[in-house]
Amino acid sequence: MELNLNKRKKQKIENNNKNSNSEVFASCSFQSLGLHPTLCDQLKERLGFEAPTLVQAQAIPVVLSGRHVLVNAATGTGKTVAYLAPVIHQLQKSDPRIQRTDGTFALVLVPTHELCMQVYEILQKLLHRFHWIVPGYIMGGENRNKEKARLRKGISILVATPGRLLDHLKNTSSFLYTNLRWIIFDEADRILELGYGKEIEDILNILGSKPQKPVGKDNATSRISEVQRQNLLLSATLNEKVNELAKISLDNPVMVGLDQKTELQLTQQDMEPMEFNGKDILGKDGKLLTSSTEEYKLPTQLLQRYIKVPCGSRLVVLLAILKHLFEKEPSQKVVVFFSTCDAVDFHYSLVSGFQLLPHRQSDIEDKQLFLKCNTLRLHGNMNHEDRRTTFNAFKTEKSALLLSSDVAARGLDFPKVRCIIQYDPPGEATEYVHRVGRTARIGEKGDSLLFLQPVETDYLHGLEKHGVTLTEYPLQKLLDSFPLFGIKYHPKNFVSVDTHPWAVSLQRALESFISSELKMKKMAQNAFCSWVRAYTAHRGELKGIFMVKKLHLGHVARSFALKEQPSLVNKSLQKQSKKRMRDQKHNNISKKRKVSKR
Numbered sequence: 001m002e003l004n005l006n007k008r009k010k011q012k013i014e015n016n017n018k019n020s021n022s023e024v025f026a027s028c029s030f031q032s033l034g035l036h037p038t039l040c041d042q043l044k045e046r047l048g049f050e051a052p053t054l055v056q057a058q059a060i061p062v063v064l065s066g067r068h069v070l071v072n073a074a075t076g077t078g079k080t081v082a083y084l085a086p087v088i089h090q091l092q093k094s095d096p097r098i099q100r101t102d103g104t105f106a107l108v109l110v111p112t113h114e115l116c117m118q119v120y121e122i123l124q125k126l127l128h129r130f131h132w133i134v135p136g137y138i139m140g141g142e143n144r145n146k147e148k149a150r151l152r153k154g155i156s157i158l159v160a161t162p163g164r165l166l167d168h169l170k171n172t173s174s175f176l177y178t179n180l181r182w183i184i185f186d187e188a189d190r191i192l193e194l195g196y197g198k199e200i201e202d203i204l205n206i207l208g209s210k211p212q213k214p215v216g217k218d219n220a221t222s223r224i225s226e227v228q229r230q231n232l233l234l235s236a237t238l239n240e241k242v243n244e245l246a247k248i249s250l251d252n253p254v255m256v257g258l259d260q261k262t263e264l265q266l267t268q269q270d271m272e273p274m275e276f277n278g279k280d281i282l283g284k285d286g287k288l289l290t291s292s293t294e295e296y297k298l299p300t301q302l303l304q305r306y307i308k309v310p311c312g313s314r315l316v317v318l319l320a321i322l323k324h325l326f327e328k329e330p331s332q333k334v335v336v337f338f339s340t341c342d343a344v345d346f347h348y349s350l351v352s353g354f355q356l357l358p359h360r361q362s363d364i365e366d367k368q369l370f371l372k373c374n375t376l377r378l379h380g381n382m383n384h385e386d387r388r389t390t391f392n393a394f395k396t397e398k399s400a401l402l403l404s405s406d407v408a409a410r411g412l413d414f415p416k417v418r419c420i421i422q423y424d425p426p427g428e429a430t431e432y433v434h435r436v437g438r439t440a441r442i443g444e445k446g447d448s449l450l451f452l453q454p455v456e457t458d459y460l461h462g463l464e465k466h467g468v469t470l471t472e473y474p475l476q477k478l479l480d481s482f483p484l485f486g487i488k489y490h491p492k493n494f495v496s497v498d499t500h501p502w503a504v505s506l507q508r509a510l511e512s513f514i515s516s517e518l519k520m521k522k523m524a525q526n527a528f529c530s531w532v533r534a535y536t537a538h539r540g541e542l543k544g545i546f547m548v549k550k551l552h553l554g555h556v557a558r559s560f561a562l563k564e565q566p567s568l569v570n571k572s573l574q575k576q577s578k579k580r581m582r583d584q585k586h587n588n589i590s591k592k593r594k595v596s597k598r
């Protein structure tokens with residue numbers, strides 16, 4: 001039994017490693033899907049797309065047919081164009097031509113600013129030869145009055161974050177949506193997870209969730225006489241909340257989602273436009289055809305690994321891995337995910353300033369940054385301008401390290417990211433899929449590495465339930481590869497990471513760097529406090545894996561290069577643990593009483 005399981009795992013990993021280009025693209029042309037030749041030219045000239053991906057080949061004809069659709073396909077398979085292309089096709093063919101003054105025809109709702117900008121940029125490229133179709137965006141943090149002015153002039157395809165959209169729907173009287181025909185929810189589950197449920201409900205109430213007739217301001221008239229609403233929901237992962245949204249926003253929808261078998265069949269046959277390959281998404285009981293054991297859709301060529309690291313050695317191991325990656329391949333892009341904004345800031349400052357002292361103390365010029373790479377940071381507490389600069393920089397750089405919170409986990413398309421490191425495991429298992437999905441996009445190779453403490457390895461079982469299998473990263477081999485004082489260390493026996501001479505020496509250097517810089521120490525303390533809070537905030541099944549009472553806070557402090565654990569958290573946690581002990585004592589006494597009563 002065990003043998004069979006291992007064999008199956010091995011087989012799966014081998015399958016995953018093979019180049020999957022042939023599994024990403026369909027063997028048909030964009031034109032054969034029913035798209036206008038000029039639009040097909042734009043796809044080729046502006047975006048460099050020669051042929052549709054499988055999900056595009058499947059979704060485009062269905063969207064063109066006017067049916068409501070739910071697209072559930074792996075990350076990096078081209079979902080954005082799967083909805084933008086048919087919408088543009090329909091708008092460009094309208095005779096007489098649509099005009100700015102007709103207001104908004106299509107609305108694309110996205111969870112984050114970065115995704116908003118990304119979709120808008122693709123739109124701009126695709127609309128280059130359709131100048132009468134105007135793209136635009138509105139999102140939190142931007143200047144409201146400028147947005148109002150743009151809306152007054154008219155935006156045909158509008159990309160928006162939910163809060164700001166609702167704001168304009170309520171307060172911008174010149175915002176015309178009489179002709180609204182499409183509402184598209186990109187990363188639908190994330191929009192709801194971020195707590196936009198109420199906004200979405202209000203937006204759908206204002207716009208009408210699935211009307212057959214035009215809606216909008218009373219005095220406005222419809223531009224296209226046969227306007228029918230078509231709503232689309234897209235994501236690589238679904239959840240119960242999407243089920244709710246599907247129920248209120250989709251009318252007799254079609255599911256476009258490819259399991260491995262269907263994908264392989266699709267490469268062997270040309271897709272005919274208007275042929276449905278999807279299946280209805282809602283079962284008779286109104287539930288989504290997904291379950292808690294649903295297989296996650298991950299790029300098959302993605303190499304997924306985990307590394308088991310004791311808490312106190314986490315920082316040295318992270319730095320060792322990054323050093324190894326950038327020394328092996330100086331020109332590459334790597335993303336590291338953290339659980340909090342404070343942790344991103346701390347690690348960013350550390351990596352940007354930490355130097356190893358030269359062996360000869362006198363030779364000060366020999367001082368060099370420990371990590372020689374261009375480091376960037378991205379998180380939700382940064383101002384918009386900085387976020388945009390980082391986003392654009394990481395997009396265009398050939399070589400960079402991005403330290404990020406989950407703000408970069410969804411939908412963002414950074415070209416050629418080679419490796420994703422999840423230094424803190426994500427709070428939701430579905431987020432695992434989206435984080436690793438920033439690499440191995442559109443058939444390219446990619447690696448991912450998940451950090452786990454020895455007490456957290458049950459996390460892997462949760463992923464296995466969804467068909468995700470990870471192999472272990474050879475930590476010992478990595479540590480042994482670094483020279484200590486110019487000499488390579490060759491241990492005869494296994495040496496644990498916390499006693500490994502190279503790791504010990506790096507930990508000491510880090511601690512003295514942090515303790516010598518007041519600003520860094522403060523940042524480390526803040527990061528420590530937020531990290532513990534985030535750890536405590538794990539919900540559901542994960543609460544049983546990430547147990548704060550199993551943490552050694554002194555070791556957590558070491559992972560922020562602190563020699564001692566910060567007193568504030570210490571005190572509050574001590575209070576908590578005293579309370580826990582008191583409660584336990586109390587429970588034991590009551591149990592004893594109950595037993596004696598029986």
Ligand SMILES: Nc1ncnc2c1ncn2[C@@H]1O[C@H](COP(=O)(O)OP(=O)(O)OP(=O)(O)O)[C@@H](O)[C@H]1O
Pocket residue numbers: 047048049050051052053056073074075076077078079080081235236410411412413437438441442
């Ligand atoms: N037909 C195509 N030919 C070549 N490249 C394509 C094609 N379609 C999409 N791409 C490229 O593939 C990458 C992924 O596309 P996109 O961001 O739309 O994926 P996605 O499925 O929405 O991913 P996620 O689930 O992460 O949001 C982008 O770089 C895009 O430019």
